[in-house]
Amino acid sequence: MFQAFYWDVPKWIWWTNLSAKVDELAQAGFTMMWLPVPYKGASGDGSVGYDPFDHYDLGQYYQRGTYRTRYGYSYELTNAAVPGQTVTGLITKLIAANIMPICDIVLNHMAGGSGGDYKTYTYPDHHKFEKSTTDFHPSTLGHNDELAPYHHNWNFGAPEHHPLDVAFLARNMRSGFKQWGSWLVTDVLYGGFRFDLSEGVEPWLIWEWMSYPAQRGRFAFMEYWDGADGKQMQEWLNLTGKRAAIYDSNLRANYLKPMCNSNGAFDMRKLAPTNCFLGLEPEHTVVFIDNHDTWREGDTNKLGITSNKPLAYAYAFHSQGLPMVFYHDYYEKPYLSNSTAVAFGEPLTNKINRLIRIRKVAVAGNLEVLYSDTNLYIQLRLGNWQKSASILVLNDNSSETLSHSVETPWANTKIVDLVSGTAEVTTEANGSAYLGALPRGYRIYAPTNILQQVEE
Numbered sequence: 109m110f111q112a113f114y115w116d117v118p119k120w121i122w123w124t125n126l127s128a129k130v131d132e133l134a135q136a137g138f139t140m141m142w143l144p145v146p147y148k149g150a151s152g153d154g155s156v157g158y159d160p161f162d163h164y165d166l167g168q169y170y171q172r173g174t175y176r177t178r179y180g181y182s183y184e185l186t187n188a189a190v191p192g193q194t195v196t197g198l199i200t201k202l203i204a205a206n207i208m209p210i211c212d213i214v215l216n217h218m219a220g221g222s223g224g225d226y227k228t229y230t231y232p233d234h235h236k237f238e239k240s241t242t243d244f245h246p247s248t249l250g251h252n253d254e255l256a257p258y259h260h261n262w263n264f265g266a267p268e269h270h271p272l273d274v275a276f277l278a279r280n281m282r283s284g285f286k287q288w289g290s291w292l293v294t295d296v297l298y299g300g301f302r303f304d305l306s307e308g309v310e311p312w313l314i315w316e317w318m319s320y321p322a323q324r325g326r327f328a329f330m331e332y333w334d335g336a337d338g339k340q341m342q343e344w345l346n347l348t349g350k351r352a353a354i355y356d357s358n359l360r361a362n363y364l365k366p367m368c369n370s371n372g373a374f375d376m377r378k379l380a381p382t383n384c385f386l387g388l389e390p391e392h393t394v395v396f397i398d399n400h401d402t403w404r405e406g407d408t409n410k411l412g413i414t415s416n417k418p419l420a421y422a423y424a425f426h427s428q429g430l431p432m433v434f435y436h437d438y439y440e441k442p443y444l445s446n447s448t449a450v451a452f453g454e455p456l457t458n459k460i461n462r463l464i465r466i467r468k469v470a471v472a473g474n475l476e477v478l479y480s481d482t483n484l485y486i487q488l489r490l491g492n493w494q495k496s497a498s499i500l501v502l503n504d505n506s507s508e509t510l511s512h513s514v515e516t517p518w519a520n521t522k523i524v525d526l527v528s529g530t531a532e533v534t535t536e537a538n539g540s541a542y543l544g545a546l547p548r549g550y551r552i553y554a555p556t557n558i559l560q561q562v563e564e
């Protein structure tokens with residue numbers, strides 16, 4: 109999956125920028141694209157999108173001082189919103205290229221309402237899904253309005269532009285959101301969804317929303333920040349009826365980030381996917397390295413991973429979860445300086461493209477940790493009827509090439525690092541081989557004939 113934006117992308121050109129990249133992203137092998145929030149926000153054409161004002165305004169109505177959103181006009185995104193439109197919109201291009209367009213769904217709150225309590229939303233141009241005071245908290249409909257989970261005090265009593273918490277038991281909201289989701293699928297042609305701030309939404313609402321006919325059975329994933337061991341995320345997954353995956357914030361914060369940033373000091377034994385959501389629910393895990401919330405230019409509180417991201421990407425692409433690639437890592441400078449949060453470094457395009465190729469031919473099936481110590485981590489993916497087995501080697505040592513003997517599934521076989529196309533090793537009759545990687549480096553081993561498939 110490709111996360112097709114970062115915080116504060118350049119204004120008004122983003123849909124056209126992405127449209128120009130669809131073919132090369134499809135060629136690279138991406139099959140899903142998480143797009144930024146497409147509907148009109150309270151802060152108009154500067155809004156990143158997390159202050160939703162009108163769910164049906166994709167940049168075709170003059171509201172909040174603008175037709176277009178931060179990302180462009182509706183006709184640049186979708187052919188559906190403007191009847192008779194002849195420009196090929198981004199979503200049409202994505203579908204033609206077999207990339208699933210994923211809509212960012214903000215349910216928890218809205219902003220920009222009018223009236224004394226800022227809770228009145230009227231849309232003179234279309235009148236769809238208008239809202240009033242009873243659609244927000246505090247509500248008389250019998251739900252706890254003040255306490256987490258689902259509600260956050262910082263959402264209350266806020267003035268214009270500050271988000272106000274949605275009351276999902278209000279009939280207008282409960283049915284209105286589901287019908288809107290249906291419109292996103294059947295008219296705008298989105299194929300999947302990402303739920304913003306899911307911990308602020310009643311889990312039954314997500315379950316119900318994903319069970320509505322147009323949304324049912326589609327791919328979705330949730331934002332859910334859990335710094336502990338993944339069990340809270342697993343509980344959330346179950347509460348939402350397993351209708352949506354979760355991106356693993358714990359794995360990233362406690363394992364991948366310290367591995368990349370600590371220049372060897374990280375204990376690589378921790379990478380065994382046991383104490384995180386990925387280990388508990390691999391089929392419902394999205395593995396991410398950085399995103400718009402962890403990485404922001406000019407914000408020293410959001411420096412993201414500041415060195416050696418390819419180590420984390422190698423782990424993600426060899427994992428049982430779904431790897432996600434961050435736009436800035438792929439197309440621009442992946443790192444932020446510690447003191448000023450200025451971006452630097454070369455784009456990781458080629459490194460990531462190689463990992464995508466490797467995953468497509470040689471990463472599948474069950475996972476087994478073959479060896480680990482404080483600096484070296486070696487895991488096997490067993491493959492399936494379609495894909496070869498492969499072995500990932502991660503070396504955390506900052507100066508030494510490290511290797512160790514492991515039991516491979518191959519006897520008397522020449523195997524090679526699919527990443528570099530070199531470092532050939534011949535396994536013993538019992539399958540054992542010494543496998544290693546360069547300092548702060550990664551290799552992915554498979555039989556030499558698999559290399560040809562990677563390079564096809």
Ligand SMILES: [Ca+2]
Pocket residue numbers: 216217258259260273274308309
């Ligand atoms: Ca809420």
Ligand SMILES: [Ca+2]
Pocket residue numbers: 372373374375376482483504505
């Ligand atoms: Ca180490």
